[in-house]
Amino acid sequence: MMRRLAVLFALTGLIGPASAGAPAECLVAQHQNEYIFPLPMTARAIAAKRLDILVVGAGSSALPGPNGTHNAYPARLQTALAEMLPGVAVKVSTDVSPHRTALEMVQALPAALSSAKPALVVWQTGTVDALHGVDADQFSQALDQGINLAHNAGADVVLVNAQYSPRTESMIALGTYAENMRWVALQHEIPLFNRFGIMRLWSDLGTFDFTTATKKLDMAVRVHGCIGWLLAELIVEAAKEEAPRAAGAR
Amino acid sequence: MAPVSTERDLRLDLFRGIALWLIFLDHIPSNAVSWVTIRNYGFSDATEIFVFISGYTAAFVYGRAMREHGFLVGTARVLRRAWQIYVAHVFLFAIYLAEIAYVAHSFENPLYTEEMGVRDFIKDPDVTIIQALLLKFKPVNMDVLPLYIVLLAGFPPMLWLLMRMPSFALALSAALYGLAWYLGWNFPAYPTGSWVFNPLAWQLLFVFGAWCALGGSLRLARWVGARLTRILAIAYLIFAFCITLTWYFPHLAVYVPHFVSNVIYPIDKTNLDVLRLLHFFSLAVLTVALVPYGSPALKSPFFWPAIVCGQHSLETFCLGVFLSFAGHFVFTEVSNRLLTHVLVSLAGIVIMVAAAALVSWYRRIERRGAGPRPPAAMPGLAGGDA
Secondary structure, three states, rough: OOHHHHHHHHHHHOOOOOOOOOOOHHHHHHHOOOOOOHHHHHHHHHHEEEEEEEEEEEEHHOOOOHHHHHHHHHHHHHHHHHHOOOOOEEEEEEEOOOOOOHHHHHHHHHHHHHHOOOOOOEEEEHHHHHOOOOOOOHHHHHHHHHHHHHOOOOOEEEEEEEOOOHOOOOOOOOOHHHHHHHHHHHOOOOOOEHHHHHHHHHHHOOOOOOOOOOOOOOHHHHHHHHHHHHHHHHHHHHHHHHOOOHHHHH | OOOOOOOOOOOHHHHHHHHHHHHHHOOOOOHHHHHHHHHHOOOOOOOHHHHHHHHHHHHHHHHHHHHHHHHHHHHHHHHHHOOOOHHHHHHHHHHHHHHHHHHHHOOOOHHHOOOOHHHHHHOOHHHHHHHHHHHHHHHHHOOHHHHHHHHHHHHHHHOOOOOOOOHHHHHHHHHHHHHHHHHHHOOOOOOEEEOOOHHHHHHHHHHHHHHHHHHHHHHHHHHOOOOOHHHHHHHHHHHHHHHHHHOHHHHHHHHOHHHHHHHHHOOOOOOOHHHHHHHHHHHHHHHHOOHHHHHHOHHOEEEEEEEEHHOHHHHHHHHHHHHHHHHHHHHHHHOOOOHHHHHHHHHHHHHHHHHHHHHHHHHHHHHHOOOOOOHHHHHOOOOOOO
């Protein structure tokens, strides 16, 4: 029922902010970007016409195949942002490799930060920690640590939660990890890109069928395209936000 | 200390039966019907109800055994029950392994390379199976039975103490809860982390249930029935409901004052958060007010399906876990429409009731075959299981 209601909200959301250029199939998920906290460093970077972004992630931030890098959402994010922010030089670099827990990503973060010098870190995590059953407190602490590292390096952070994966739902308990991510994001007043909620909505609406067993990449490529686009919209929106509390909060 | 009454309180069976249905509904991932379950309307969920009632009935059944036949016999009965639950858990694990092997074998999608890491668990079956037998590796939604096993295994000395110094025993249990909370004690899990339901924390609710069964509920009756207590309980339930709403409608979260969210989050299920405990107490206070002891309505056929499930909780629980696997299978393999969700949920509950009725019938004919015995000598059959 809740989800059916959510679908209704999503559909009414369509009338809301117009987004030129987004593939129609992506749009239904816009309302999911509810927690929009300001991204001051990103706003400054956009104003200075140069936006460097670092995507930190594990396996679900990449796609296999020879065109994997080109098809995966980090590259699509760069394309979408370049389209949305004409005149701004957008560069997305990545620190993505599979099977990494949040803590393992944090350990690699200082090096990645100092080489990319981003204004914004997009941090995808949660799946691997859930798979391995990492202690929920340790997971939250790793998130805190990573966010603080990025903030100290002068970068904003956007968290990206796990994918919705109906086939493995009964084998990977994402619940606690998703909740902790939401809570940590609220505490740090940073945006959370609700990839799980968006994909679940697509599944409910029949936009994508995530239960199909296939070796083909076409659906995965379309999904990553949509995620890149929606992520870009979240970033642009959040960078526009007024920052009443941000000055004191950090 | 004598139990409150020799007749089994049907309310326990009723609410344990309902809790088992809710656990089944909640265990089917993405089940649209699970919006009816209490976890969506407050902090606590069916697990609290199940653990509390299990503690209550364990004290009721094994307390009598211990009083009439001594500590040794009482202990032996408790441990036999723990063993039965262990065997049931291993049985469920076998089903889980079959499911995971099926998915690993049949499902492939480039979108989910990371998620297919679940296959790793069957790459080294020797390790996985041994860790499961040690109760360290516990697949999703298979955390309740291990908790129950540990709670029962540690129960005999606690029961002994509860029958002599109930308040001291309860205080001891609360102290352990506090220590576990404060020092971060928990049981280790495989491959990493610790138990999803920390037995050192959850034992408090189990022991509290046992304490109530051994006369505590009489002592609490004055407080529970007080007008002020009921008002506080309702106020707290409303508060919890409002907070829960913000989880489903995130834009409402801005109305939660910062200091409130700083105090309440994260609501820790692993260690039985105080907020969850209070929520359960509030529900219990209202339940006692709405459904009085011995209410004739409890004997009506309308409540029979839940009561019979509650009376055979182990069988019903295990079947529920299996059915939730099966239900999820139907969603992914056959149809994921709302109607399917409703049908699968209803069918599951009907199957649970039918199975519980069958077990009930079996018990009756077995008892008949064993010849007449004085009822007091068969505490385990006083109307259901512990």
